[in-house]
Amino acid sequence: MPERPRNPIDMLLVEEQPLLRKTVSMTARSLGMGKVHEAATAEAAEKLLRERSFQGAVISLECGAFGGAAHNFTLLDRVRGGMSASRATIPIAVMVDHPTAALLQELRSRDINRVIVKPFRAKVLLDTFASFG
Amino acid sequence: MLAAPIPANDKERLAALRALLILDTPPEERYDRIVRFAAEEFGVPIALLSVIDENRQWFKARVGLDVCETQRDISFCGHAIVQPDIFVIEDARQDPRFADNPIVTGDPRVIFYVGAPLLEPSGHAIGTLCLIDHEPRTLDATELAILASLRDLLQEELSGGNEHA
Numbered sequence: 001m002p003e004r005p006r007n008p009i010d011m012l013l014v015e016e017q018p019l020l021r022k023t024v025s026m027t028a029r030s031l032g033m034g035k036v037h038e039a040a041t042a043e044a045a046e047k048l049l050r051e052r053s054f055q056g057a058v059i060s061l062e063c064g065a066f067g068g069a070a071h072n073f074t075l076l077d078r079v080r081g082g083m084s085a086s087r088a089t090i091p092i093a094v095m096v097d098h099p100t101a102a103l104l105q106e107l108r109s110r111d112i113n114r115v116i117v118k119p120f121r122a123k124v125l126l127d128t129f130a131s132f133g
Numbered sequence: 134m135l136a137a138p139i140p141a142n143d144k145e146r147l148a149a150l151r152a153l154l155i156l157d158t159p160p161e162e163r164y165d166r167i168v169r170f171a172a173e174e175f176g177v178p179i180a181l182l183s184v185i186d187e188n189r190q191w192f193k194a195r196v197g198l199d200v201c202e203t204q205r206d207i208s209f210c211g212h213a214i215v216q217p218d219i220f221v222i223e224d225a226r227q228d229p230r231f232a233d234n235p236i237v238t239g240d241p242r243v244i245f246y247v248g249a250p251l252l253e254p255s256g257h258a259i260g261t262l263c264l265i266d267h268e269p270r271t272l273d274a275t276e277l278a279i280l281a282s283l284r285d286l287l288q289e290e291l292s293g294g295n296e297h298a
Binding site: 019031 | 285
């Protein structure tokens with residue numbers, strides 16, 4: 001079982017798959033880890049980031065990628081740039097299909113704490129959130 | 134082998150199951166996707182939405198199993214529905230209740246089994262979300278909680294709830 005955070009915390013999960021999002025948020029609640037706020041789109045995540053302070057986030061980089069880009073760094077840049085209601089230094093994990101050296105360099109420059117590679121499993125996301133506590 | 138027990142309230146339980154109008158109906162994506170997700174999440178070869186009828190268990194959704202029903206008396210799910218919580222058999226070969234069960238000694242070689250009872254709206258356990266592996270396994274508290282969440286999502290569907298789970 002992931003080590004339970006000392007205090008239940010608010011966390012953000014940005015992921016397109018509804019069943020994965022829902023399973024993670026329901027299980028986090030049942031384990032007393034805290035509240036996982038779900039966003040299915042980058043737009044929904046931006047709204048949540050403006051309105052609420054989070055103690056950690058797991059973000060799918062494929063979510064909201066457009067114009068031929070494989071990854072969307074907008075949410076990472078908003079948080080790290082201090083343009084959200086959360087501390088700029090909150091722990092962030094990203095979900096990616098295929099990590100490349102260039103991508104990992106981009107993530108290092110944004111102080112990303114963890115990279116989660118497919119297949120995306122609820123247990124891995126829950127363990128990641130637990131580590132944010 | 135210990136045959137699956139028949140609960141004292143089985144008549145009422147069966148009436149509740151039949152009132153759901155789910156027995157012998159075609160596969161439905163809303164159930165299939167949750168069972169598929171469970172199989173992938175846990176990395177097991179077999180995952181089932183099993184319902185326990187009077188003399189058989191019948192599978193509303195199934196991954197990794199070709200048959201659509203088996204006898205109730207040899208079913209693990211028949212044991213699971215009388216448990217208050219998730220029923221885990223880490224190695225059926227080491228459990229005297231199951232070691233000589235034909236579905237352990239022969240196909241589909243149930244070695245590891247975990248079943249989360251599915252309650253219909255009035256509280257009767259009508260079946261399970263279950264996972265099967267051909268190797269012994271253990272589940273930690275997080276994995277058991279994930280299975281319970283998936284079971285809860287199936288229960289929402291059974292009660293006509295969430296259409297977008």
